[in-house]
Amino acid sequence: MNDDVRNIVLGVVAAGISAAFGWLGRTQLWRRALRRKQEFFGLPGGSECLLVVNREAGLDGAVHRYDVFALLELSSLIKDCGAHAQIIQGELAQQGFGERTEFCVGGPYSNRRTAAHLASLLPGVKVDVDTEPGPHRGSFQIGAERYTMDRGVAEYVILARITVGQDSRPVFLFCGQRAINNQAATRYLARNQAQLTRKHGNRSFCLLLKVVNSQAYGPDVVELVADVTRAAQEPVPAVRTSHRATS
Numbered sequence: 001m002n003d004d005v006r007n008i009v010l011g012v013v014a015a016g017i018s019a020a021f022g023w024l025g026r027t028q029l030w031r032r033a034l035r036r037k038q039e040f041f042g043l044p045g046g047s048e049c050l051l052v053v054n055r056e057a058g059l060d061g062a063v064h065r066y067d068v069f070a071l072l073e074l075s076s077l078i079k080d081c082g083a084h085a086q087i088i089q090g091e092l093a094q095q096g097f098g099e100r101t102e103f104c105v106g107g108p109y110s111n112r113r114t115a116a117h118l119a120s121l122l123p124g125v126k127v128d129v130d131t132e133p134g135p136h137r138g139s140f141q142i143g144a145e146r147y148t149m150d151r152g153v154a155e156y157v158i159l160a161r162i163t164v165g166q167d168s169r170p171v172f173l174f175c176g177q178r179a180i181n182n183q184a185a186t187r188y189l190a191r192n193q194a195q196l197t198r199k200h201g202n203r204s205f206c207l208l209l210k211v212v213n214s215q216a217y218g219p220d221v222v223e224l225v226a227d228v229t230r231a232a233q234e235p236v237p238a239v240r241t242s243h244r245a246t247s
Helices: 002-040 065-080 112-121 178-201 228-231
Strands: 048-053 084-089 102-106 126-127 140-142 146-147 156-161 173-176 204-210 222-227 241-243
Touching: 002 065, 002 178, 048 065, 065 102, 065 178, 065 222, 102 112, 112 126, 112 156, 112 173, 140 156, 156 178, 173 178, 178 204, 178 222, 204 228
Parallel strands: 048 084, 048 102, 102 173, 146 241
Antiparallel strands: 126 140, 140 146, 156 173, 156 204, 204 222
C-alpha cells in the first residue's frame, strides 16, 4: 500500500470515527432533553395520562373547535414523551389527582374539573362565571387584582402546573377567558417548555398570560403578564380592579 492510498484510508477512518462520536453526542443530548421533558410533564415512556376536556357553552356534549386544537397540541407533546392519553369530559372525571398526569382544558363555567382544581389547588384565583352581560363577565381575580377581558383585543389565560407531593404527577391547567385562549396557552407551553423547565424545574407554578389581538392573530401572540404562583395559592383578599393592558 503506497502513501496516497494509506492517507485516503486513514482519512476515511478518521471521518467515520468523527461521525460516530458526533452521532453519539447528538443521541445523548436528545436523550437528556427527552428525560427532562418527561420529568417536567410527569410522563415517563409508556405511562398513561388524562386529557380532561370542557364542553362548548350552550351545547350539551359538544367541544369548541379551539379546544379541539388545544387537545391536538397536547396530544403531540404526550406522543413525544412516549406516553398515552385517555380523553374524558370534565363532568365525568370523578377521581383524585397525582397518580396520573392530567391536562385540564377550559374555564370553570364549562369544565367542572377546572372549578374543582381552582377551589382546591389555587384558592387565590376566582373566575367570574356570571352568564349575564356585565363589565366583569369572565374576568379573573388573582390576589387583589382583577383582569377583565377586552374581547378579541386583550384576553387572559391561566397556565398552571400543580403538584401536591414529591412523587405525585402534575396537573396542568389551561383556563382561558375564551376557548381560543386555551389553545394559546397549550401552544405557549409547547414552545416554551425548555425555558419553563429551566426556571421552575418540577415545582408548581401559575402563570398569567395575555393573548393579544386574537381577532387578527388567533392564538399565536401571547405575552407573559406575571408569575402569580404565590397569589394564586393564598386565599383571595379584597378586590382591586386592574385596567392594565400591557404585560
